[in-house]
Amino acid sequence: MTDGTANETRDSGAASEDGSAIEGLESDLARELEQQSEIESFDPPEQFKAAAIWSDPSVYEEAERDPLAWWECQAEALDWAQRWETVLDDSNPPFYKWFLGGRLNASYNCLDRHVEAGRGDRVAYHWRGEGGEERDVTYAELHCDVQKLANVLKDRGISAGDVVGIYLPMIPEVVVAMLACARIGAPHNVVFGGFSPESVKERMEFSEAKALITVNRARRKGKAAPIKEPIDDLIGDVPSVETIIVIRNTDDDAPMTEGRDIWYHEAIASVDDECPAEPLDAEHPLFILYTSGSTAKPKGILHTTGGYLTGAAYTTKHVFDVKPDSDTYWCAADVGWVTGHSYIVYGPLLNGLTSVMWEGGPDYPSKDIWWEIAERYKATILYTAPTAIRAFMKWGADLPGKHDLSSLRLLGSVGEPINPKAWLWYRKVIGGERCPIVDTWWQTETGHIMISPLPGITSTKPGSAMRPLPGIAAEVVDERDGKPIEEGQGLLVLTRPWPGMLRTLYREEERFKETYFERFGSETYLVGDAARLDKDGDFWVIGRIDDVINVSGHRMSTAEIESAIVSHPRVAEAAAIGQNDEDTGQAVCAFVTLEGATSDGGDELMTEIREHVGTRIGKFARPKRLVWAADLPKTRSGKIMRRLLRDIAEGREVGDVTTLRDPDVMKDLEQKFGGEEA
Numbered sequence: 001m002t003d004g005t006a007n008e009t010r011d012s013g014a015a016s017e018d019g020s021a022i023e024g025l026e027s028d029l030a031r032e033l034e035q036q037s038e039i040e041s042f043d044p045p046e047q048f049k050a051a052a053i054w055s056d057p058s059v060y061e062e063a064e065r066d067p068l069a070w071w072e073c074q075a076e077a078l079d080w081a082q083r084w085e086t087v088l089d090d091s092n093p094p095f096y097k098w099f100l101g102g103r104l105n106a107s108y109n110c111l112d113r114h115v116e117a118g119r120g121d122r123v124a125y126h127w128r129g130e131g132g133e134e135r136d137v138t139y140a141e142l143h144c145d146v147q148k149l150a151n152v153l154k155d156r157g158i159s160a161g162d163v164v165g166i167y168l169p170m171i172p173e174v175v176v177a178m179l180a181c182a183r184i185g186a187p188h189n190v191v192f193g194g195f196s197p198e199s200v201k202e203r204m205e206f207s208e209a210k211a212l213i214t215v216n217r218a219r220r221k222g223k224a225a226p227i228k229e230p231i232d233d234l235i236g237d238v239p240s241v242e243t244i245i246v247i248r249n250t251d252d253d254a255p256m257t258e259g260r261d262i263w264y265h266e267a268i269a270s271v272d273d274e275c276p277a278e279p280l281d282a283e284h285p286l287f288i289l290y291t292s293g294s295t296a297k298p299k300g301i302l303h304t305t306g307g308y309l310t311g312a313a314y315t316t317k318h319v320f321d322v323k324p325d326s327d328t329y330w331c332a333a334d335v336g337w338v339t340g341h342s343y344i345v346y347g348p349l350l351n352g353l354t355s356v357m358w359e360g361g362p363d364y365p366s367k368d369i370w371w372e373i374a375e376r377y378k379a380t381i382l383y384t385a386p387t388a389i390r391a392f393m394k395w396g397a398d399l400p401g402k403h404d405l406s407s408l409r410l411l412g413s414v415g416e417p418i419n420p421k422a423w424l425w426y427r428k429v430i431g432g433e434r435c436p437i438v439d440t441w442w443q444t445e446t447g448h449i450m451i452s453p454l455p456g457i458t459s460t461k462p463g464s465a466m467r468p469l470p471g472i473a474a475e476v477v478d479e480r481d482g483k484p485i486e487e488g489q490g491l492l493v494l495t496r497p498w499p500g501m502l503r504t505l506y507r508e509e510e511r512f513k514e515t516y517f518e519r520f521g522s523e524t525y526l527v528g529d530a531a532r533l534d535k536d537g538d539f540w541v542i543g544r545i546d547d548v549i550n551v552s553g554h555r556m557s558t559a560e561i562e563s564a565i566v567s568h569p570r571v572a573e574a575a576a577i578g579q580n581d582e583d584t585g586q587a588v589c590a591f592v593t594l595e596g597a598t599s600d601g602g603d604e605l606m607t608e609i610r611e612h613v614g615t616r617i618g619k620f621a622r623p624k625r626l627v628w629a630a631d632l633p634k635t636r637s638g639k640i641m642r643r644l645l646r647d648i649a650e651g652r653e654v655g656d657v658t659t660l661r662d663p664d665v666m667k668d669l670e671q672k673f674g675g676e677e678a
């Protein structure tokens with residue numbers, strides 16, 4: 001096998017047939033990628049390998065020989081105020097504890113130690129605003145602002161253990177807010193800016209947040225959307241929120257409630273700028289992040305300090321092969337998702353990296369804005385999601401082609417399975433065939449990357465996340481008996497605790513056990529994804545096995561969407577399913593029955609219901625397709641059979657309908673759906 005090369009096809013074992021023609025793909029390029037799709041794997045390019053931190057596969061064996069010693073070694077990359085006594089306490093599974101007796105502080109590790117080592121002037125973030133503004137924020141500046149905001153929080157009576165909500169756009173202050181919380185041991189609860197104020201309220205209620213940090217307005221595609229007003233309309237119902245800190249993100253004013261609300265710029269102007277980082281217990285909660293599960297109520301994933309930071313630092317360093325002195329790293333996610341937590345904030349700062357932070361989306365002010373930014377800051381590493389890559393493919397290779405992307409040396413993908421065609425396009429058009437691609441599989445729950453190539457070691461197969469990282473143990477097991485499968489498809493499980501794992505679901509211990517550890521016992525973590533192992537033992541993650549759907553890498557629960565639709569006064573019942581979608585991976589399709597005699601609500605009501613879902617959850621959750629139904633297929637006990645609805649939506653032959661209370665319902669729906677399609 002040679003440099004960056006093409007290893008000939010044996011049986012490729014691809015997880016997904018990638019039949020979808022990508023419209024607008026230039027024909028020469030299309031032909032070339034077509035030929036490449038015959039290639040099974042690509043070796044690490046020689047040049048990359050020669051400079052890589054890890055290029056010897058013996059790291060896998062070393063970790064396997066003594067996993068606990070391995071993790072201890074990774075934990076040593078952090079600065080501990082007090083060293084741990086016990087690496088892993090597994091006396092009460094599935095409640096595992098790591099680095100017991102150890103004490104450390106997340107914000108100290110992200111900031112102080114770099115400043116103390118004389119690296120305060122290093123840029124932590126090259127921030128770029130939607131309007132073209134630029135701000136270089138150094139480690140020293142973050143260090144200063146974090147201490148001030150931590151003091152403001154303290155002045156407002158917030159102390160270790162109190163939850164603080166954060167609802168902010170992609171501005172440097174979001175990092176300041178998270179680290180100020182971490183500095184005083186107040187777990188942060190970040191809500192993605194695309195969620196509606198209604199969702200913010202719910203998440204503040206569930207976590208009994210004492211404070212919320214937000215903005216007056218958020219800039220979105222050239223407009224300034226009011227944030228504080230809609231928050232005000234709802235937050236009054238959440239008695240625990242005693243303080244709202246408002247960042248003046250645009251020149252506009254905002255309504256302020258005396259006694260409760262304070263302006264960020266005013267508060268930090270008059271506060272002491274020194275706030276020593278509190279050494280906290282390794283198991284002290286660092287953050288809660290709500291994510292979708294099988295029911296309408298989101299799950300509060302709880303991560304703690306020592307283990308999470310160990311995992312975030314370790315994976316950032318080795319999966320992205322980072323060289324803090326020369327790399328400019330860009331994770332183009334939003335801080336509001338776990339990817340942003342681990343790979344925009346904690347992982348990069350722990351490693352002392354310089355990152356790019358972009359306020360906006362991929363298509364505003366122009367569809368080549370990402371490439372302009374990558375060129376401008378000479379990004380060396382880019383980490384994004386397949387849905388973005390597919391959009392770029394549609395927009396054409398000319399747009400990235402207008403920019404000098406030769407600084408890039410490594411590309412990453414996350415959030416959903418990447419189809420081989422998008423992988424090949426990414427490699428060729430963005431990576432100039434010289435950048436290894438790391439397709440990283442993980443979840444909010446796992447805290448950090450779990451299955452991924454190591455770029456200086458692994459020969460990568462387009463579409464496969466390849467192998468569990470050193471220290472991680474994963475298997476694919478038979479759905480029926482839980483026995484490991486050597487080759488073939490089954491359920492993905494993690495068979496050994498790892499430091500960054502979630503510790504529980506916030507205030508829902510039973511649900512934690514049920515969701516992840518009931519099916520195969522308290523020592524086997526059920527991921528919730530189906531996967532396939534090929535003959536070489538490489539993993540191909542296929543997708544969710546539960547009612548969680550993945551739209552553009554946004555994780556949503558069908559139950560959550562159904563409950564939002566049903567809360568509309570004219571709706572009687574709704575069933576939401578995920579439908580395959582060329583652009584977004586999956587799209588939401590909702591079947592809706594109305595109150596009263598009519599079953600057809602017409603276009604206006606359709607728009608109204610979609611908007612209603614937007615208001616309840618967030619715009620990204622609006623069903624792409626809405627179908628009026630006179631009735632829904634139900635079993636005799638009244639359970640909606642989503643499987644049959646999925647058959648209809650995918651245009652498959654409808655499965656067994658004999659258990660239905662009223663089989664005629666299906667005929668009606670099939671006709672309707674066929675009609676819609678036409």
Ligand code: WTA
Pocket residue numbers: 291337338339413414415416417418439440441442443444445465527528529541542543544550553554555
């Ligand atoms: C999916 C995002 C295939 C998977 C970090 C998982 C992936 C869910 C990949 C977690 C990948 C994430 N290949 N599928 N590389 N990465 N997924 O919690 O279904 O938002 O369970 O975390 O995304 O989504 P979450």
